[in-house]
Amino acid sequence: MIRRTWRIAGLVLGLLAVTPGGLLAQAPPPIKRTVERYTVPDVTLVNQDGAKVKLKALLESGEPVIVDFIFGTCTTICPVLSAGYANLQAKMPAGAAKIHLVSISIDPENDTPKVMRDYLKRYRAKPGWDFFTGRREDIDQAMRAFNAYIPNKMSHYPLTLIRDPKTGQWVRIFGLMSSSEFIAECRKVGIL
Amino acid sequence: MSGRWSASGLARGAAVACLLTLSLSATPPGKAPKAKAVVGLTPDKALALGERMYREGILPSGEPMSSVVNGDVPVAGTAFTCVSCHVRSGVGTFEGGIVTLPTHGPKLAQTRYWKYPNLSPEERKDLRVQTPVARPPYTDQSLAHVLRTGIDPSGRELNPVMPRYDLKDQDMAILVHYLWSLSAKLSPGVDATSIRVATIVTDEVSTEDQQAMLVPMNNFVARHNAHASGFGTRMYMSIGGKEMQGAYRKLSLSVWRLKGASDTWAGQLKAYLAKEPVFALLGGISYGDWKPIHVFCESHQLPCLFPITDFPVISDTDWYTQYFSRGYYQEGQAAARYLRSLDDPAPTARVLQIIQDGAEGRDLSTGFRETWQELGQGAAKEIRLGKGETMSAASLRAIVQREKPTALLLWTGAEAFEALDGLADQADRPGLVFMSSRQLGAKLYALPEKARAFTWITYPYRDPKDEPAVSRYANSLLAGLPKHKPETRISTRAYAMLQLFQAGLVDMDRNLYRDNLLDRLGMQRDRILPDYLRLSFGPGQRYASKGCFIMQLGPGPVPQLIRKSDWVIH
Numbered sequence: 001m002i003r004r005t006w007r008i009a010g011l012v013l014g015l016l017a018v019t020p021g022g023l024l025a026q027a028p029p030p031i032k033r034t035v036e037r038y039t040v041p042d043v044t045l046v047n048q049d050g051a052k053v054k055l056k057a058l059l060e061s062g063e064p065v066i067v068d069f070i071f072g073t074c075t076t077i078c079p080v081l082s083a084g085y086a087n088l089q090a091k092m093p094a095g096a097a098k099i100h101l102v103s104i105s106i107d108p109e110n111d112t113p114k115v116m117r118d119y120l121k122r123y124r125a126k127p128g129w130d131f132f133t134g135r136r137e138d139i140d141q142a143m144r145a146f147n148a149y150i151p152n153k154m155s156h157y158p159l160t161l162i163r164d165p166k167t168g169q170w171v172r173i174f175g176l177m178s179s180s181e182f183i184a185e186c187r188k189v190g191i192l
Numbered sequence: 193m194s195g196r197w198s199a200s201g202l203a204r205g206a207a208v209a210c211l212l213t214l215s216l217s218a219t220p221p222g223k224a225p226k227a228k229a230v231v232g233l234t235p236d237k238a239l240a241l242g243e244r245m246y247r248e249g250i251l252p253s254g255e256p257m258s259s260v261v262n263g264d265v266p267v268a269g270t271a272f273t274c275v276s277c278h279v280r281s282g283v284g285t286f287e288g289g290i291v292t293l294p295t296h297g298p299k300l301a302q303t304r305y306w307k308y309p310n311l312s313p314e315e316r317k318d319l320r321v322q323t324p325v326a327r328p329p330y331t332d333q334s335l336a337h338v339l340r341t342g343i344d345p346s347g348r349e350l351n352p353v354m355p356r357y358d359l360k361d362q363d364m365a366i367l368v369h370y371l372w373s374l375s376a377k378l379s380p381g382v383d384a385t386s387i388r389v390a391t392i393v394t395d396e397v398s399t400e401d402q403q404a405m406l407v408p409m410n411n412f413v414a415r416h417n418a419h420a421s422g423f424g425t426r427m428y429m430s431i432g433g434k435e436m437q438g439a440y441r442k443l444s445l446s447v448w449r450l451k452g453a454s455d456t457w458a459g460q461l462k463a464y465l466a467k468e469p470v471f472a473l474l475g476g477i478s479y480g481d482w483k484p485i486h487v488f489c490e491s492h493q494l495p496c497l498f499p500i501t502d503f504p505v506i507s508d509t510d511w512y513t514q515y516f517s518r519g520y521y522q523e524g525q526a527a528a529r530y531l532r533s534l535d536d537p538a539p540t541a542r543v544l545q546i547i548q549d550g551a552e553g554r555d556l557s558t559g560f561r562e563t564w565q566e567l568g569q570g571a572a573k574e575i576r577l578g579k580g581e582t583m584s585a586a587s588l589r590a591i592v593q594r595e596k597p598t599a600l601l602l603w604t605g606a607e608a609f610e611a612l613d614g615l616a617d618q619a620d621r622p623g624l625v626f627m628s629s630r631q632l633g634a635k636l637y638a639l640p641e642k643a644r645a646f647t648w649i650t651y652p653y654r655d656p657k658d659e660p661a662v663s664r665y666a667n668s669l670l671a672g673l674p675k676h677k678p679e680t681r682i683s684t685r686a687y688a689m690l691q692l693f694q695a696g697l698v699d700m701d702r703n704l705y706r707d708n709l710l711d712r713l714g715m716q717r718d719r720i721l722p723d724y725l726r727l728s729f730g731p732g733q734r735y736a737s738k739g740c741f742i743m744q745l746g747p748g749p750v751p752q753l754i755r756k757s758d759w760v761i762h
Contacts, residue, residue: 046762050532050567073714073730075279077288079272080261080353087265109718109728109738109761114566123271135758152717153730156288176353178263 031175033185038161038170041145043138045104048116048131055132055142059163064099064191067161069148070131071107072115077158080176084160086123087179092192099191101129104142106153108133146170164189228332228372230365242370247280249273251363259355267355279731280511281708282374285715290353296375296705300330310702312438335371336364379706381471382441387697387704388468390446392476392485392499394457404682405477405500407673409445412690417442439701446470450478450485457484465492472709475499475689477682481551486513495706497696497713498689498736500682502630503551506558510734512706514713516685516724517737520552520630523650524559524603526740526760527626530648531599532567533762539624543572544597548604549579552631556603572601582607585614597622606635609643616642624648629743634679639745648756649743653681654725655755663722684722691721725759 040056047053059065068085070078085101092099105111111119116131123129133139143149150156162171162185171189186192230238241252249257249269257269274295278284282296294300302313307323315321327346330338334345339357342350359367381388391409393402419440448464450457473489476482476499486505489496489512496512502519518525531540545560547553557574564572573595577583583591583604588611592600600622602608615621625643629636629651639647654662663678666687670676676683692713699712714731721727724737742757 050762071730073733075285075287075715075731076277076290076292076353079267079276080265083261083265083267083271086271107728107730109726110730110733112762124268133762137758154287154715154717158288176262178352179265180263 031173031177031181033174034172036147036170036172037168038146041138041141043134043141045132045134045138045142046113048113048120050113053130053132055138058100059102060168062165064097064165064186064189065102065163066099066186067102067104067146067163069106069143069146069156069159070103071105071153072111072119073107074153074156077156077176081158081160082119082123084177084179084182085129086125088182088186089126089129091179091183096192098128099186101125103129103131104139105131105133106139106143106150106156108136108139147172160185162186162189162191164191166190228369230362230369232362233366235369238366238369239373242366242373245269245363245367246274246370246374251359252366257357257359257363259357261355262352276731279707279711279714281703281705281711282371283703283705283708283711285711287715290351293350295371297372298376300335300371303327303329310438315438332365332368335368339364339367375703375705375708378704379471380469382704385442386444387441388444388446388470389472389474390448390464390468390470391474392448392450392461392478394454394478394480395449395451396479397477400677401477401680401682404673404677404680405475405686406447407676408670408683408686408690409475411673412694413443413445416694441704445474448473454480454484458488461485461488462492465494470494471704471706472497473499474693475686477501482513486510489513493706495709497693497709498685500685503555504735507734511710511732513734514710515735516688516727517652518559518735520555520628521559522735522738523628523630523652523740524556524561524601525563526559526650526652526742527601527648528560528563528567528569529762530742530757530760531624531626532564532569533760539599539622540569541598542596543569543599543601544591544595544622545572545574545601545603546577546583546591546608547574548577548631549581552628553577553603556628556631557601560601573597577604583611585611587611589614589618592618592621596620599624599626601626603628603631606632606638609635609638609640612643612647613640616640616646621646626650637745637751639751641747644745644747644751647744649745649753651741651743651753652737652739653723653741655741656753659722662720666722681723688719688721688723688727692716692719692727 040059042054042056044052045055059067068081070081082103085103089101105116111133116133120129120131140149146161148159157174158176160173160177162173164171171185173185177185183192229235244250245257249272251257257273259267261267277292278295282294284292284294286292304326305323306326308321311319311321327344327348330345338344338350339359342354342356344350446468448461450460473494473496476485476496478501481503482499482501483505485496485499490510494512497514498516499513504515504519505513506518506521543564545557547557561572575591592615602612602625612625623646625647627647627649629649636649663684666684667678670683670687673683678684695716696709696712699715700708711731714729714733716729719727725739727736728738729736739759739761741755742760743753744756746752746754
């Protein structure tokens with residue numbers, strides 16, 4: 001019986017092994033875009049300067065805001081998401097309404113204000129891009145509120161959330177966008 | 193170099209992640225290619241310049257490398273570079289649905305197959321495995337081409353998250369030279385059938401404490417070596433288990449005993465290493481500073497995993513020693529963070545540290561001082577007590593009257609209890625006094641009753657109330673050991689170290705490079721193991737437990753610790 005179970009497990013895993021290999025040869029999957037309504041939790045986070053900030057008030061102030069979830073020592077997704085943020089800041093036309101870029105850490109144990117300051121410096125972040133950490137319980141609440149909770153930071157996924165200030169709805173983008181796609185999404189929402 | 197697949201569900205993703213980790217990291221290294229010389233540079237110079245490009249994203253000119261990701265997003269090398277995804281050993285990663293392919297010499301020189309990429313060319317021949325070729329071996333030219341365009345030698349375009357680098361020919365030659373040399377051969381201490389590791393014991397450590405660490409380690413090695421070499425191969429029945437079999441090695445553990453003054457340890461370590469090259473140091477125990485061993489490991493590129501020490505080296509950049517925590521430093525750090533986070537800032541007005549001479553006081557006060565400054569606070573005043581010097585109630589009262597501290601960090605042992613007791617009735621005493629649970633040891637529970645209301649204890653472990661549920665399994669494994677003493681946390685820490693080493697060993701598979709061991713540890717999910725609330729990892733993160741509780745002592749002759757803070761991490 002045990003042998004049979006292993007045999008089935010082997011077959012299933014074997015099939016799974018073929019799948020990603022096959023997909024490696026293809027173009028990346030298209031970006032998945034949905035429009036959602038989220039209830040932002042009333043938690044207090046800490047920014048790169050050590051200041052405490054109320055997340056709900058920050059995100060629902062009516063100003064244009066974009067949120068992503070990253071961590072300072074992430075190997076693959078976060079660098080690309082952050083390059084996207086940096087590039088968006090660089091491409092913002094002079095005089096355009098400021099978009100507040102918000103990165104929330106999913107590794108609060110390691111991402112202290114100092115680590116976050118150093119991270120933003122590496123990406124040459126300008127004012128208007130803030131990196132937040134906090135108590136693990138509060139970070140978990142924030143992730144859950146955006147349907148972005150992952151128990152293991154190594155299995156996180158690329159997510160960008162753009163708030164429509166007119167409707168309060170969020171455009172949820174799963175995947176990594178090019179610069180032109182990111183700008184187009186901001187324009188669709190009317191914040192650029 | 194990255195490929196991407198779409199994860200439809202976390203469960204499936206996890207299963208595939210597990211398998212991909214195996215299939216990507218497990219390919220046996222091919223024959224190490226000989227890196228061609230770079231015109232105008234000595235091989236060492238070319239390697240150093242290539243390493244800087246790979247690890248720091250800096251060109252030989254000193255300018256950042258520049259690239260484009262995702263079609264049109266420009267990236268400077270200072271933001272991220274090769275090492276960010278392909279990691280230090282070049283073995284690659286799987287994170288967040290993105291496969292980062294290996295970039296180290298042996299793998300680049302080897303044909304890549306869609307199916308059973310783990311098998312060596314010899315095994316393929318033996319097993320008559322004929323599956324399609326994913327890409328032919330790289331050459332200097334095709335490596336340069338893929339780095340510039342993202343097109344590999346099979347004509348496949350890599351995922352756009354792989355940066356397309358804008359490099360001049362000479363800079364490209366340097367980077368290519370480095371890639372060929374990266375993890376070109378298995379690390380010392382490894383042969384076809386075994387991995388040799390060592391642990392360190394310094395001569396002041398009691399026999400009982402030595403055994404508390406060594407017995408679980410010897411048991412682990414014996415159990416590991418009792419496994420058949422084909423352990424786990426049923427997952428790969430169709431090819432006779434060859435995939436996993438190639439990764440298995442028996443372990444051989446040596447005990448390196450260091451004697452005499454710590455400034456002679458480097459010489460002793462050098463002699464040990466010359467006599468029996470080891471792949472890594474596991475654990476190790478010393479009552480004193482770990483620095484001489486840390487420095488040796490750093491200079492000899494020798495991993496040292498989770499030594500049992502209270503005095504680690506605090507560094508943001510050193511690579512080779514992975515600690516459980518920052519030790520005493522971390523308690524001082526937690527006191528600073530906690531004090532700074534209070535809603536009422538009054539206690540932060542005048543902060544005084546009283547520091548007993550010795551390594552404990554040194555690290556506690558340094559942790560506080562550096563963190564306090566990092567948090568933007570002013571300098572805290574410091575008073576030092578000589579070795580063995582104790583304060584009387586009158587002398588502490590006089591210090592308090594003179595300095596008028598609003599918060600007092602009392603980094604001394606229990607000898608200060610009498611003086612602390614005398615403070616209780618003093619009208620102008622500080623509102624908060626901090627002491628270290630580790631420095632007080634078992635005497636903590638004798639803290640004078642009157643002082644308990646204003647004394648805050650830094651406690652770097654899990655709340656004792658929650659510990660039994662977590663360490664039950666570890667204790668069941670350790671209970672039969674003759675020298676298991678739960679109160680020292682030596683056995684349980686040795687147990688945790690072995691759990692993590694085993695995880696690293698499995699994830700390394702056949703890529704037995706020292707840097708890869710540390711790379712794989714950096715990829716571990718957070719672990720809930722005995723003693724520390726949470727052990728978390730990440731590339732370059734070298735202190736797995738990062739927080740501390742602030743406790744108070746309850747009333748009565750057998751007091752309980754009462755948690756007064758969250759896990760202090762900021």
